[in-house]
Amino acid sequence: MIPLSKLQDGDQRVNNGKRKGAVRVRTWIALERIAAAPPGGGEDVVLQGIDFRVGAGEFVAVVGVNGSGKSTLLRVLAGLLPVAEGKAATHPEADGAVRIVFQNPDAQLIGETVYEEIAFGLEQLGVPTEEMPERVRLALRSVGLDVPASTPVERLSGGQKQLLGIAGALAAEARVLLLDEPTSMLDPVSKASVVDTVRALRDRGLAVVWSTQAMDEVGLADRIVALQDGRVAFEGTPETFFYGEAGKGDDAHGANDGGVPCVALGLRLPYAVETAHRLRDHGVRLTVRPVTDDQLLEAVAGLCR
Known part of the structure; x- marks a missing residue:
């Protein structure tokens, strides 16, 4: 990916608890009408005609069924x-500051201990040895991974390994x-820990691109980009x-199933949304269209006031 001296900032809709609505944000990565294919074929299809941007502090969810092109896009x-x-560009300030965490935590960790895992990445960046302990400590604290830095990686749970991967990205700034x-x-507990950690990092200004088939994970995203057969x-x-x-x-509250993009693309509605649709079918009109469990609870509570 070629760094460009100038990337136009764009108007993006953000909802990260600090900024809401359309605001001007710095674009870190921009793709324009790109085509790409995974090496050796693989399960993902060829990407065609993809336009994509992500800016500072944005949370963009990339969704789609298996083989739709999500992993290829992230790579x-x-x-x-x-x-x-097509064209792929990064802002100069983001060049070298894009990090990826993969699906299988065991496939991406190479250090024998928590400290070695993070320090290895810092070594690749030329960070002085004397600075490493503090950067490792701060990174572990940022993701809430409360284990000694000397802990063997093999003793970590799956969720802790994913948090370690994220900590390594943060240590590398x-x-x-x-x-x-x-x-x-x-497992559900580890999943919740990772989701909460990433949400907090986004609120602190980190740009996040999260690919998933689990629709309950994307309710707080600023934007959803859904792929089908390698296209947006x-x-x-x-x-x-x-x-x-x-x-x-069928009414102003929401379209019938045929008009719901999530359903049309073969993805399952999250619990909060499915419940809201069922309430609507039984004549209960919520004043908002909830996409998270908390929003659903607030909407239902509002009916009782």
């Missing part, structure tokens, strides 16, 4: 896979964190993805 964003067509289905191999089939807010366009379909 392009990470600079691990060249593009065959990543500006963009790419997560390729990071919770798909985790949808790009918009979680609300529109799960309910369709307001004012269309």
Whole structure:
């Protein structure tokens, strides 16, 4: 991926607890009409005509069924896979500051201990040895990984290994964190820990691109980009993805199933959204279109006031 001296900042919709609505954000990575294919074929299809941007402090969810191109897209964003067509650019301040965490935690960790794992990445960046202990300590604290730095990696749980991978990215001062289905191999407790950690990092200004098939993970994303057969089939807010366009379909609360992008793409609605749809079918009109469990609870509580 070629760094460009000038990337146009863009108006993006963000909802990270500190900034809401359309704001001007610095674009870290931009893809324009790119085409790419995974080496050796693999399960993912060839990407075609992909436009994609991610800016500072954004949380972008990349969704799609198996083989839709999610992993290929993240590898392009990470600079691990060249593009065959189109343009791929990084902002100079983000060049070398894009880190990826893969689906299988065991496939990406090479250090024998927690300290060695993070220190190895710092060595590759030329960080002085005397600075490493403090950077390791701060990175572990940032992700809430409360284990001694001397802990053998093999003793960590799956969730702790994913947090270690994220800690390594933070120690390397990543500006963009790419997560390729990071919770798909985790138990519910470990999954919740990773989701909460990444959400907190986004709130502190880290750009996050999260690929997943688990729709309950994407409700707080600023944007959802849905892939189908290697092309962008949808790009918009979680609300529109799960309910369709307001004012269309059977009522203003949400479209019928045929007009819901999530359903049309063969993905399962998250519990909060499915419940809201069922309430609507039984004549209960919520005043908002909830996409997370907390939003659903608040909406239902509002009916009782």
